[in-house]
Amino acid sequence: MLQPQIADEHDADILILFEPYRVRQTQDWITNETKTAAIWVRGAARARITARGVGDDYVWARVGAVTYVSVYLTPNCAAAEFRAKVGLLEDGLRDLPGDLVVAGDLNARAVEWGMTATNRRGRLLLEMAARLDLVVANTGDVPTYRRPGFGDSIPDVTMTTDRTLPQIGRWRVLEGYTASDHQYIAFEFSAELAAAPAPTTDVPPELTGRQRAERLADETAKLTTRLCDSTMPKRRYGRNRPPQYWWTDEIAELRKSCLAKRRRVTRAGGRPERITLQAEYKTERKRLTYAIRDSKTRCWKKLCEEVDRDPWGAGYKIVTGRLGARIPPELNGRDKRR
Template identity: 85%
Template sequence: MLLPQIADEQDSDILILCEPYRVRQAQDWITNETKTAAIWVRGAARARITARGVGDDYVWARVGAVTYVSVYLTPNCAAAEFRAKVALLEDGLRDLPGDLVVAGDLNARAVEWGMTAMNRRGRLLLEMAARLDLVVANTEDVPTYRRPGFGDSIPDVTMTTDRTLPRIRRWRVLEGYTASDHQNIAFEVAGETRTTRRRTRHPPRWNVDKLDVLKFSAELAAAPAPTTDVPRELTGRQRAERLADETAKLTTRLCDSTMPKRQYGRKRPPQYWWTDEIAELRKSCLAKRRRVTRAGGRPERETLQAKYKTERKRLTYAIRDSKTRCWK
């Protein structure tokens, strides 16, 4: 629900998703048959997709020189079934080309990604990682799963090939409200995402839609002719070049004083449905969820939980109503 807005705020090009709220039917969206794992490639990165594929519990997309893999391993299966799923995942990852970034909701415990103890699932995944030369990229022990009443955990894990790990920058758990029990994780891959993009130097451009026509006409009539600043001794090509320069300077001065310049930058505009009201409701949801978490087992917990659920519904309805108004 909030995913597109959060992606814009973080300026994210590649989104690795597990159990997405809604699956999009688009070329830049890759999902498995059960809709539990997905990858969404946005913006300029879409042009760099060279291959993609789908497995039982994972999907993958090769973007540039890196293959990104989204994995979801359900907690609702027996030990033997989980072992079989890990074996199939290992076979699939072994065949993928190039550098790997594997991320997802693995529903396993291991101290390597911040848990206080290891369980059987975590051991199976670490053994698989060792055989594939994968290492854990998580750098914090901040909980990524926070469901009031069910405790905190770190089921969301990022792994990369050993040679890729030094290129993983700014791995972090985002603290904003997500309308999910999971917190978002963000990181950058040096040489593949924003770290390789050079800022383009745009020539000055103005927002013609906001031109003050009357002011432009008045200043143009009052301005001296460009030939005034061209020395008389200049002739031929030199005189033509100087006249062109003076004309360009006059045009620039007139545009600067009669209309604003267009803004450039990588920051994307908010989603079409985003409003100040929705932004405030999102902050309120985060605050109320934190109060529920801090309440622990105290008597006021149920009251706080009810208030949080009410605020979450308000946010959901506000987004739905805003989208409807915009489409109308």
């Protein structure tokens, strides 16, 4: 429900999702048959998708030099079935090319990702990770699952190949209200140039003397620029972009209110006032849901009217942004979504 807006707020290009609230029927959206795992590639990153695939409990997409994997392992299965699922997952991951970033709602416990103890499911996953040369990228012990009345946990885990772990930066659990029992996780991956070729690779062997020296200097300058952009990214202005077309000040305030009321429920523990606080939280959550629904309906009607007046206006940009369509070269405007 709040997913597109949160993605815009954090400039997210690749979203790894589990049990998504809504499944999009677009080419930049990859999901499995049961709709429990999905990957949504947004903005400029869409043009860098080179391969994709689907498994029983996972989906994957290769974007640039990195293969991203979304995994969902249900908590509602017996030990033997869970072991079989992990075996199939391991076989699938073993065949994937390049550097891996595996993120999933694994519904298992392990000290390695912040839990106080490791259970049987956690041990199976850690053994799989060891065989595949994967390491856990989670940092700290901030809960990723928070459901008032059911306690906190960390079922959401990020893994990556050992040699690429140093390229995972700013891994963190986002504290904002998500309209879900799970908190979003954000991190940056900067391994695109980790295996950059030497400047001489792009210098034709037939060039000699001054020409070769000048070409080598040009290629070295290009490589230096790319490496600097990778390790010291330029300031990005995505957070100044317009919000989702249906976003309003009222929705923003209701989102803050939902977060505050949910925190009060959590802090109440087993005290008598917890029941009252939980009822207030549910009421506020419904208000937020209805506000978003009403705003989308109202804005959609307005967009339809605008399309009748101007077929290349805001309605066109929103639809082509969602469908990942190419913008005709004759137009002056560009789709700014990322």
